[in-house]
Amino acid sequence: MDSNTSEEAKRYLELAREYGTPLYVYDAHIIREQVQLFRKAFEPLPVRIFYAAKALTNLSVLKLMRHLGLGLDTVSPAEIQMGRMAGFTPEEMLFTPNMVAFEEIREAFDMGITINIENLSNLEKLGRAYGSEAKCFIRISPGFITEKESPERQEWQKRSKFGIPLSQWQEMKQIVHRYGITVVGLHMHASHVVMEPELFRRGAAILFGLASEFPGLCYLDFGGGYNIPGRHDAPETDLSVLGNILRQLYSENREHGLSPEIWFEPGRYLVARAGTLLVTTRIVKEKNGVLMAGTDSGFNHLLRPMLYGAWHDIDNLSHPGGRPVLTDVYGNLCEQDPFATDREIPEIREGDVLALRDAGGYGFMMSSQYNSRYRPAEVMLINGEDYLIRRRETLDDLTRNQIIADIPSGF
Numbered sequence: 001m002d003s004n005t006s007e008e009a010k011r012y013l014e015l016a017r018e019y020g021t022p023l024y025v026y027d028a029h030i031i032r033e034q035v036q037l038f039r040k041a042f043e044p045l046p047v048r049i050f051y052a053a054k055a056l057t058n059l060s061v062l063k064l065m066r067h068l069g070l071g072l073d074t075v076s077p078a079e080i081q082m083g084r085m086a087g088f089t090p091e092e093m094l095f096t097p098n099m100v101a102f103e104e105i106r107e108a109f110d111m112g113i114t115i116n117i118e119n120l121s122n123l124e125k126l127g128r129a130y131g132s133e134a135k136c137f138i139r140i141s142p143g144f145i146t147e148k149e150s151p152e153r154q155e156w157q158k159r160s161k162f163g164i165p166l167s168q169w170q171e172m173k174q175i176v177h178r179y180g181i182t183v184v185g186l187h188m189h190a191s192h193v194v195m196e197p198e199l200f201r202r203g204a205a206i207l208f209g210l211a212s213e214f215p216g217l218c219y220l221d222f223g224g225g226y227n228i229p230g231r232h233d234a235p236e237t238d239l240s241v242l243g244n245i246l247r248q249l250y251s252e253n254r255e256h257g258l259s260p261e262i263w264f265e266p267g268r269y270l271v272a273r274a275g276t277l278l279v280t281t282r283i284v285k286e287k288n289g290v291l292m293a294g295t296d297s298g299f300n301h302l303l304r305p306m307l308y309g310a311w312h313d314i315d316n317l318s319h320p321g322g323r324p325v326l327t328d329v330y331g332n333l334c335e336q337d338p339f340a341t342d343r344e345i346p347e348i349r350e351g352d353v354l355a356l357r358d359a360g361g362y363g364f365m366m367s368s369q370y371n372s373r374y375r376p377a378e379v380m381l382i383n384g385e386d387y388l389i390r391r392r393e394t395l396d397d398l399t400r401n402q403i404i405a406d407i408p409s410g411f
């Protein structure tokens with residue numbers, strides 16, 4: 001451990017003592033750093049970044065994102081409301097839902113929020129409701145980008161529910177023309193599984209190519225899905241390469257009179273590295289030759305390892321100099337809940353505080369009350385000061401909306 005990391009470890013151990021564990025800690029400096037890295041990669045293009053609220057929707061984080069000059073990408077009416085509570089104006093928000101009732105789209109549109117349509121059904125309803133007043137983005141599913149991929153990946157692509165496929169392009173345009181809808185932007189979200197520069201180039205070229213078909217088009221949106229560096233389960237997205245691709249496409253297209261604003265919706269890229277889940281080891285045991293550390297957490301607090309097989313680095317903050325030992329790290333749920341299997345970690349002792357890294361995105365947001373365990377508290381660090389931004393849940397939170405049924409006597 002260098003002196004910076006040991007300073008950080010000391011600070012995180014203090015936080016674990018002060019607030020208890022499990023505890024989510026978010027470092028605002030790292031969020032700011034990620035925003036700067038993202039911006040820098042696409043300079044000097046006219047870029048607007050909309051933080052994908054779903055990754056981490058805590059109001060203080062939303063407020064920080066606005067403070068850093070970002071817009072907000074939302075997927076539900078409640079996310080829009082939370083965006084409003086954090087200070088975002090409708091003009092600063094984007095609504096990119098999937099398979100939702102038209103009423104949700106109407107609500108957002110009436111508020112003046114830019115909407116993104118990803119199926120013909122809602123496009124038709126938008127036209128019927130607003131006629132030539134209607135304006136929207138169209139989310140395209142450029143399915144071809146996985147044609148050389150494995151059969152599993154192709155199957156995934158085929159069943160991916162997102163976006164309007166190019167095979168429905170003409171039908172989509174007919175609806176647009178029938179009602180006089182203005183298509184202000186085209187959108188593509190190539191999630192991190194297909195985020196490879198060559199695929200990105202092909203997808204981006206399609207978007208630029210199609211843009212000229214809409215006279216009112218001002219924006220191209222390249223979604224989110226950008227991967228963070230240093231993980232073992234997926235390659236890093238090299239933003240500088242994507243930046244080069246876009247700069248090149250941009251200058252080629254500008255010659256033909258096309259110079260849209262470029263939008264992005266990163267979520268995890270901005271918050272994952274900033275977030276650490278602190279847990280305490282309660283039990284260390286050996287079984288069938290496997291060394292196991294059981295912590296006061298589980299997939300009820302960090303689902304990604306179970307849901308995606310995602311890798312999260314684990315540091316033993318209490319015993320960094322310990323002898324490295326292959327260990328399975330678990331939670332305390334009533335089923336298998338591994339955070340890591342056969343992971344080399346400095347020897348873990350009961351009481352040791354572990355740091356599960358890169359847990360800021362889709363960590364707390366995918367947490368649950370399973371096993372009637374309380375969801376963790378959340379703390380944000382700004383200039384070294386800690387701010388409690390969500391209290392740990394209590395029994396009241398578990399029971400708040402429950403109503404004890406009056407069981408009729410004699411039942």
Ligand SMILES: Cc1ncc(COP(=O)(O)O)c(C=O)c1O
Nearest residue numbers: 052189224225226265266267268
């Ligand atoms: C349309 C859209 N935009 C942005 C995001 C954010 O993705 P990420 O957090 O991987 O950047 C998602 C993730 O599901 C998405 O579906």
